[in-house]
Amino acid sequence: MAAGSERDARSSESAPQGGTVEQAKEACLRLLAVRARSRAELAQRLAAKGYTSDVTDRALDRLTEVGLIDDAAFAEQWVHSRHTFSGKGKQALAQELRRKGVDPADAAPALEAISSDDEESRARELVRRKLRTIPASLDRDKTIRRLVGMLARRGYSQSTAYAVVKSELSQGDADLSDPELD
Numbered sequence: 001m002a003a004g005s006e007r008d009a010r011s012s013e014s015a016p017q018g019g020t021v022e023q024a025k026e027a028c029l030r031l032l033a034v035r036a037r038s039r040a041e042l043a044q045r046l047a048a049k050g051y052t053s054d055v056t057d058r059a060l061d062r063l064t065e066v067g068l069i070d071d072a073a074f075a076e077q078w079v080h081s082r083h084t085f086s087g088k089g090k091q092a093l094a095q096e097l098r099r100k101g102v103d104p105a106d107a108a109p110a111l112e113a114i115s116s117d118d119e120e121s122r123a124r125e126l127v128r129r130k131l132r133t134i135p136a137s138l139d140r141d142k143t144i145r146r147l148v149g150m151l152a153r154r155g156y157s158q159s160t161a162y163a164v165v166k167s168e169l170s171q172g173d174a175d176l177s178d179p180e181l182d
Contacts, residue, residue: 024051024059029068036074039064040101075102075110083114087126090114092155116160123156123164131172144169 019027027049028042037045039060046056063069075097082088082096090111097107127147134143144165151161 019049019051019055021055021058021062024055025063027051028059028063032063032068036077037069038071038074038097038100038102039069042069044101071102072106072109074100075107076113078102079107079110079113083118083122087122087154089119089123089151089155089157089160091157095155119156120160120164123151123160124168126151126154127164127168131168140169 024046027046031037031042031045042060042063043056046059047053051059060069078097078100079093082093088096093114094107094111097110098104127150130147130150134146138146144162147165147168148158148161151164152158156164
């Protein structure tokens with residue numbers, strides 16, 4: 001057997017179809033440089049690139065071992081960011097984490113970090129912002145439906161959404177009838 005063909009035979013044994021563990025780790029590092037990702041997201045991306053499940057598992061295990069993949073930390077960061085900047089409620093956040101493949105045991109502590117007061121406060125901010133764009137001539141019932149619907153789409157419970165909307169609308173009515181404004 002020629003020396004070159006021996007090398008080719010060895011490289012095909014060490015490099016399974018789809019790439020090596022090192023190539024898979026590099027692909028993961030490029031993805032993680034953009035934003036944090038869950039282990040399941042990375043596995044899905046590697047599978048789409050043609051990496052075998054064995055190579056994917058070994059690469060992800062190594063990155064987990066050195067602390068670059070941590071689903072609990074990912075969940076905490078995701079929940080904080082999406083609640084603070086996108087105004088998402090707990091229900092929507094839990095669904096997003098499920099879609100990203102985060103284990104419920106890793107997601108639960110992150111979701112519990114949002115208290116009902118935090119959620120209510122964020123919902124109030126969203127309603128106040130939306131009220132500035134709703135025409136004053138719009139029927140009160142239609143306004144309530146629009147605002148409750150907006151909060152429901154963002155993952156707030158029906159009871160929280162309705163209570164916040166009623167409270168904010170009554171606060172707005174009190175401001176309009178305040179004699180000091182005249």
